[in-house]
Amino acid sequence: EAQVTQNPRYLITVTGKKLTVTCSQNMNHEYMSWYRQDPGLGLRQIYYSMNVEVTDKGDVPEGYKVSRKEKRNFPLILESPSPNQTSLYFCASSPRGSGGSDTQYFGPGTRLTVL
């Protein structure tokens, strides 16, 4: 089944404890992206990648890191999480590098709470 998977789905952690949220897609898509969703703010793009080893900042990249060593994986890393990073996170992928006008396929989301 074609899909975007994220792990974990739920995570409660404490301030300063490094964490990684994994994202994997099995559709051979070139473009992948991370968003966070907060009430009243919609989805805001954190980072995106147009292909392997090509990543760039979105609207809210502060406090996050990403890497794209393989086409299928795009992990989101929080080196030192803070409470303002408590949010619902979505990974998405789309077939071509120009993800903006392509259909984006979203993962099921990761709900992160930072205490």
Place this chain on the structure above:
Amino acid sequence: TQLLEQSPQFLSIQEGENLTVYCNSSSVFSSLQWYRQEPGEGPVLLVTVVTGGEVKKLKRLTFQFGDARKDSSLHITAAQPGDTGLYLCAGNTGTASKLTFGTGTRLQVTL
């Protein structure tokens, strides 16, 4: 900076009613998409519009892209409980990978 404003933010209607959701911006978009998101899931694409003035229909849903490509609307005819969800518009300004999402409209349709 929030480029896309949606209205209304919340809408609660009864089955069979019609409704319209608006997505407005001061920016011009090369394309605009509408997504629906259900609780516990990621957004799912409903439609993409690319031409100013374009109208697309998806069963009881009608999508329109403004002539100046700065705004869009979603009209639902005879709403059903299955239409309940969060509706998000998302615009691409032409920068290859930049997709900006609106603030969302949460729709609830009751029997």
